[in-house]
Amino acid sequence: MTETLFSKIIDREIPADIVYEDELCLAFRDINPQAPVHILLIPKQPIVKIADATESDQSLLGHLLLKAGEIAREQGYADAFRLVVNNGEEAGQTVFHLHIHILAGREFSWPAG
Ligand code: 5GP
Numbered sequence: 001m002t003e004t005l006f007s008k009i010i011d012r013e014i015p016a017d018i019v020y021e022d023e024l025c026l027a028f029r030d031i032n033p034q035a036p037v038h039i040l041l042i043p044k045q046p047i048v049k050i051a052d053a054t055e056s057d058q059s060l061l062g063h064l065l066l067k068a069g070e071i072a073r074e075q076g077y078a079d080a081f082r083l084v085v086n087n088g089e090e091a092g093q094t095v096f097h098l099h100i101h102i103l104a105g106r107e108f109s110w111p112a113g
Pocket of ligand 1: 017033040086
């Protein structure tokens, strides 16, 4: 996988407002927030997009979802938050390193836009 903005954030080559880190993942505030809380949660392992994940990533993906819930809770939104994963350019993905958007702090409509 080629280097992306997010691998540069993992490597501290570009700055980010980091809110959580462990050996498997990193979470930081989105530079262009779409809600009062807008955090990106990424695996340190460079998976391009969710469709590229395999059985061997099962435990990592579970870890990310558990951490997403914990991070939302820590931000004060245990019961009302939205997780978004854009997969592929046509679905709105612009950075090709898997990331979960954690959005909270406003009302969300459905269906998503
Ligand atoms: P995508 O559209 O791929 O699902 O989401 C990419 C997200 O990365 C966007 O919400 C965008 O605002 C965010 N983003 C792009 N460049 C940077 C950056 O340099 N720093 C941070 N913190 N977020 C970024």
